[in-house]
Every structure is written in structure tokens, then in C-alpha cells.
Amino acid sequence: MINANKAKKELAEKFGLDTERISVPRARRVFLEVPYAQFRQVLEHVVNGLKFRHLCTITGLDEGESLAFIYHVAHADGTVISLETRVPKAAPVLQTITDIFPDGVSYERELVDLLGARVEGLPAGNRYPLPEGWPDGQYPLRKDWKVGMLDGVK
Amino acid sequence: MANIKIPIGPQHPALKEPESFSITLNGETIISMDMRLGYNHRGIEKACEERTYIQAMYLVERVCGICSHSHSTCFIQAVEEIAGLAVPPRALYIRTIVSELERMHSHLLWLGVAGHEIGFDTLLMYSWRDREVVMDTLAALTGNRVNYGINTFGGVRRDISKEQLDGLLKTMDVLEERTKYYIEVASQEMTLIKRLSGVGYLSHEDAVKLGAVGPTGRASNVDADVRRDDPYLAYKDIEFKVITDTHNDVFGRTLVRVGELMQSYSMIRQLVAKIPEGPVTVKAPRKMPAGEALSRYEAPRGEDVHYVKANGTDKAERVKIRAPTLANLQSVAKMMENNRLADVPIIIAAIDPCFSCTDRMVQIKHADHGRQETLSWQALHAQSLEWYRKQGVDFADLNAKMSRRMKI
The missing domain is CATH 1.10.645.10 (Cytochrome-c3 Hydrogenase, chain B)
Structure with a gap:
């Protein structure tokens, strides 16, 4: 558990984070939560400072009033930091991380299509994964979305 | 020579889902490739939120026809970690x-x-x-x-x-x-x-x-x-x-x-x-206790990732699945660059083996005058073999030789 606990300690000290909000549930897993204002700074340190160089994926969650995003970033030694942040659902705007992880583009497009996040700086390209002509404003992974909402949509 | 764009797909089961590749060519050389994905998006993540854990487990096993055990195990590991099961x-x-x-x-x-x-x-x-x-x-x-x-x-x-x-x-x-x-x-x-x-x-x-x-x-x-x-x-x-x-x-x-x-x-x-x-x-x-876990698994095609969030009920709050092919797609576009049209079949095949050669079309649209032609996948395949035969790479002898060697 050396690396996970070391990462926890370093992140807590460097960014003045509450250690209650950083958990190490088992070997090689770190979960932490940061306000969005601090997110980019922490992510850059995780990638460049702590050398977590592989983006596993980005998970998006609908929490009612807000949308949460978890960036799962892995170290070559098998440790994964799950960096969670949230933005209000009324204005779900994120900055792209494709400048750090070019392969994050598919994961960010999923957040746009399935959860209705707005990702600023996302490179132009085809939408993913929903089809062309999918009705505007319908985001299937939001909790209030039901399959029936597609009835009658042409 | 003007660049030519060739759409391949979307009825193109080279990868897990049908996909559409748009390949820009200069002569026979591939300049770039653009992709359109999601034709077979089945909403499994959403469906998992509406099913009990055991139902979701059987559903997740059907994410992929080949890596079925990979997905089922990756999911189950996350849930077992949350539940603290030994x-x-x-x-x-x-x-x-x-x-x-x-x-x-x-x-x-x-x-x-x-x-x-x-x-x-x-x-x-x-x-x-x-x-x-x-x-x-x-x-x-x-x-x-x-x-x-x-x-x-x-x-x-x-x-x-x-x-x-x-x-x-x-x-x-x-x-x-x-x-x-x-x-x-x-x-x-x-x-x-x-x-x-x-x-x-x-x-x-x-x-x-x-x-x-x-x-x-x-x-x-x-x-x-x-x-x-x-x-x-x-x-x-x-x-x-x-x-x-x-x-x-x-x-x-x-x-x-x-x-x-x-x-x-x-x-x-x-x-x-x-x-x-x-x-x-x-x-x-x-019912699984509230909690979250991230599970990773080395599937035949690479790292499979599942994230599960539990809320104390018999249904998951969120199930996130990232199959290995999605992680490899950006690399695929890169691999195509500077290769020849004749190499498209093997480069795509080199990514993933789910390759059924049915209902596949290649449509050639001449960029300069908009004239359209269609090529079936079989024709593209035949073109690829013929092109290499002309370069002196022919498998006819090797096929015969191996048949002799492997007779048992």
C-alpha cells in the first residue's frame, strides 16, 4: 500500500485537502474529491508530479442537483487515483483534459451525449455514442430520463 | 492528385460494434482516418441501474461475445469489493x-x-x-x-x-x-x-x-x-x-x-x-451496502475497467464500463496513417477479431467530381491480396506448405 498512501499524503499536504475526503479502501486504490476550481491543478500534479500517466476512463454521475465526474488515472505500478469533482447540473460546464490525455476524447464525448455535460475545448468531431438525430435535451444517464421519453419522437 | 475520401461501414463489424470509418486517400496512401461509433450502443449502463445486481451480472456478461468472462469478472470484482465478500x-x-x-x-x-x-x-x-x-x-x-x-x-x-x-x-x-x-x-x-x-x-x-x-x-x-x-x-x-x-x-x-x-x-x-x-x-x-469500487481486468484485448457505485439497495446506483477497444481507438487512427488502402483489412483485423464479413460495403466518392462507386468488402479483400501478389508477397506456396506440415 506504499504508493496509494504516499499519494494520499502528498496530495493532502500539497493542496491542503481534508484527509477525510481521501480514502484508500484497499491496496492500489485512492479516491479523492476536490472542488472544481481546484480540479485542473490537482489533475496536473497527479499526472506530471506523481506520474499517473494512464487515463483508465471518466465516469459521470447524476446526483440530482449536480453532476459528478470521476477521472480514473493509473500509475504504471497498478495504483489508480479516482479524482472526483462536481459541477452544478444547471450549468454543467467542464474544461477538456484532451490536452493532457488525447485518448480522453471518447470519454468526454460520452459525458456530453449521455449526461449533458458541456465540455469546453473538446476537439471537433463526430458525436459519440448516440445517433445523429437523437432528440435535443435528452440525456439517457440522467436519473430522470426514462425510455418512454423517446415515444413519439421522430 | 486530389485526395479521395472512402467511407467504410457502418455495417462493418470489424470491431465490437458496427463502425464507420472515413478514410482519406492520396493515391493509395492513407492520409487520415475519421471514425463514427456507437451504432450498437445498447444502453447497458442505464439498464444496469434498473436491474438487480444478479440480473445486471448476466447482462454485463453479454457486453461482448468473446470477452464475456472478462466483463462479468470485472463487474463482479467491483461488487464483491463493495460488499466485502471473501x-x-x-x-x-x-x-x-x-x-x-x-x-x-x-x-x-x-x-x-x-x-x-x-x-x-x-x-x-x-x-x-x-x-x-x-x-x-x-x-x-x-x-x-x-x-x-x-x-x-x-x-x-x-x-x-x-x-x-x-x-x-x-x-x-x-x-x-x-x-x-x-x-x-x-x-x-x-x-x-x-x-x-x-x-x-x-x-x-x-x-x-x-x-x-x-x-x-x-x-x-x-x-x-x-x-x-x-x-x-x-x-x-x-x-x-x-x-x-x-x-x-x-x-x-x-x-x-x-x-x-x-x-x-x-x-x-x-x-x-x-x-x-x-x-x-x-x-x-x-442488497449491497453503499460504497464504490473500481475494478480492472486484463481482457484478451487489453485493460477492461468497471466502476460500480452502490447505494444500499439491490440495484446499483451507477455502473460504468470501459471496454478495451474504446481505449485503442485513437491508436487505430494513428496506425492507418501512411499505410496503403490494401492494408486496411489487416490493420483493422489486428485490433480485434470480431470480424464477420457480411453486409459490408466500401463506397468510393471521388472528391473532385462527386462520382460514386461501391466496393464490397470481399472486393477490397481481393484487391488487397492482388496488390501484394504483384509486390511479390503471395501466400499460395505457404498455404500448400503448411497444409503438408500440419497433416495429422
Whole structure:
């Protein structure tokens, strides 16, 4: 558990984070939560400072009033930091991380299509994964979305 | 010469889902590739939120037809971690055995498809015959050729008998013998080396930058394997080498996969020798306590990632699935650059073996005057074989030679 606990300690000290909000549930897993204002700074340190160089994926969650995003970033030694942040659902705007992880583009497009996040700086390209002509404003992974909402949509 | 754009797909099951590739050509050289995905988006993540854990487990097993055990195990590991279930060691061993058999079935299938795409059909016939040996073994152990249904929360649904374990060892001997010959063919036959070398080049730097996973990354010398780096199941108890290669092309991807087959045979022998006695399941609750877990698994195609968030009920709050192919897609676009149209079939095949050649069209739209032509996948395949035959790379002799050698 050396690396996970070391990462926890370093992140807590460097960014003045509450250690209650950083958990190490088992070997090689770190979960932490940061306000969005601090997110980019922490992510850059995780990638460049702590050398977590592989983006596993980005998970998006609908929490009612807000949308949460978890960036799962892995170290070559098998440790994964799950960096969670949230933005209000009324204005779900994120900055792209494709400048750090070019392969994050598919994961960010999923957040746009399935959860209705707005990702600023996302490179132009085809939408993913929903089809062309999918009705505007319908985001299937939001909790209030039901399959029936597609009835009658042409 | 003006650039020409060729759309391939979307009825193109080269990868897991139907996909649409738009390839920009200058003459015969590929300038760039654009992708459109999601034609087969089935809403499994949403569906998991509306089903109980056990229902979701069977659904998740159907994310992929080949890596079914990979997805089911990756999901179940996350849920078991949240529930704090201590899965009996014998169950972990059985899951690992099925996991490695699945890798053999996937890699042997891939080897045949790769052979077919370059006109080496004898290799397809032989490796698929060997794959049947693996499929029969899986059917005998689990009751099914694919979608094995061996997993359940807290363990596995079937034990493996002493006779079955002994049978497994005999099967490994047969497969190892055959694979040794494939390695000889793959690494020494000039026809194969000339056809695959330099095709679908992905530099080490690009592989790292674009997050390539599995054999695709390892053939560009990315020394990463979840089985070693983030051990799960019984992988920490056994010894194996992570096969990497520095060719950075389809030739390297072939060597990595045949090398991994040999490792899998050795792993099965170790698992059979070490499998502990004891129960194969513990009782799992129907409602899972609130919590979250991230699970990783080395599927035949690379790192599979599942994130599960539980809310204390019998249904998950959120299930996030990232299959290995999605992680490799950015690399695919890069591999296409500066290759020839004739290499499209093998480059696509080198990513993934789910390749059924039906309902496939290539539409050629001349960019300068908008005239349209259509090419079937078979025609593109034939064009690819003919183009290479003219360059002096012809598999006719090799097919005959291998047929003679492998007659048993």
C-alpha cells in the first residue's frame, strides 16, 4: 500500500485537502474529491508530479442537483487515483483534459451525449455514442430520463 | 492528385460494434482516418441501474461475445469489493482458469482472422480447429462455449473435478505443440514477415500518448499488463512473463499474441497444480451496502475497467464500463496513417477479431467530381491480396506448405 498512501499524503499536504475526503479502501486504490476550481491543478500534479500517466476512463454521475465526474488515472505500478469533482447540473460546464490525455476524447464525448455535460475545448468531431438525430435535451444517464421519453419522437 | 475520401461501414463489424470509418486517400496512401461509433450502443449502463445486481451480472456478461468472462469478472470484482465478500480461493482459481481459456480462444481466433485477411487461409483453418479444442474445454467446464455463466457473487457456480483438471493438462500439451509451430511460422516465414512488417505502425511514444492497451500497446513496447501490475483473481500466485515487442506493427502484434498463448498454457498448468481444495462460493447479500469500487481486468484485448457505485439497495446506483477497444481507438487512427488502402483489412483485423464479413460495403466518392462507386468488402479483400501478389508477397506456396506440415 506504499504508493496509494504516499499519494494520499502528498496530495493532502500539497493542496491542503481534508484527509477525510481521501480514502484508500484497499491496496492500489485512492479516491479523492476536490472542488472544481481546484480540479485542473490537482489533475496536473497527479499526472506530471506523481506520474499517473494512464487515463483508465471518466465516469459521470447524476446526483440530482449536480453532476459528478470521476477521472480514473493509473500509475504504471497498478495504483489508480479516482479524482472526483462536481459541477452544478444547471450549468454543467467542464474544461477538456484532451490536452493532457488525447485518448480522453471518447470519454468526454460520452459525458456530453449521455449526461449533458458541456465540455469546453473538446476537439471537433463526430458525436459519440448516440445517433445523429437523437432528440435535443435528452440525456439517457440522467436519473430522470426514462425510455418512454423517446415515444413519439421522430 | 486530389485526395479521395472512402467511407467504410457502418455495417462493418470489424470491431465490437458496427463502425464507420472515413478514410482519406492520396493515391493509395492513407492520409487520415475519421471514425463514427456507437451504432450498437445498447444502453447497458442505464439498464444496469434498473436491474438487480444478479440480473445486471448476466447482462454485463453479454457486453461482448468473446470477452464475456472478462466483463462479468470485472463487474463482479467491483461488487464483491463493495460488499466485502471473501471469495474462496478455489473459486478465484476457477475464475482464473476460465479467464486464461478465454484468452486462448480469443487469440487463436484472432490468429486465424489475421491469416485470412492476408490470404493465408491455411492458418485460419488450423488455428480455428485448435480453437475448437479450447471451446470444447470451456463447454465441458462451464456448460457453454461462450457466455459461460460460471460467475456468481461470492464465487463460481460450478466446481471443477479432478478428472477435468487432468484433462486440462492434456489439452495444454496439444495446444502448446500446435502453437510452437505457429510461432515458428510467424517468426521465420519470409512471406509472413514481409507482409506484416511495417504495416499499421504505432510508435512507442504514440502508443503511450494515445493510451493503447493490451497486445496493441505491448507490441509497441508498452510494458503494462493488469494481471501483473494490479493483480486480481489468482494471478499473484502464479508466474508469467508479460510479452512485449519492439516491432510496433502488425508483425509485432502477431508475435505478442502467439507469445501470450504460450504463457497462458503455462499459467493453466500452474493453476491446476496449485488449486486449493475447499468451497467454491460464499453467500452473498441481495442488497449491497453503499460504497464504490473500481475494478480492472486484463481482457484478451487489453485493460477492461468497471466502476460500480452502490447505494444500499439491490440495484446499483451507477455502473460504468470501459471496454478495451474504446481505449485503442485513437491508436487505430494513428496506425492507418501512411499505410496503403490494401492494408486496411489487416490493420483493422489486428485490433480485434470480431470480424464477420457480411453486409459490408466500401463506397468510393471521388472528391473532385462527386462520382460514386461501391466496393464490397470481399472486393477490397481481393484487391488487397492482388496488390501484394504483384509486390511479390503471395501466400499460395505457404498455404500448400503448411497444409503438408500440419497433416495429422
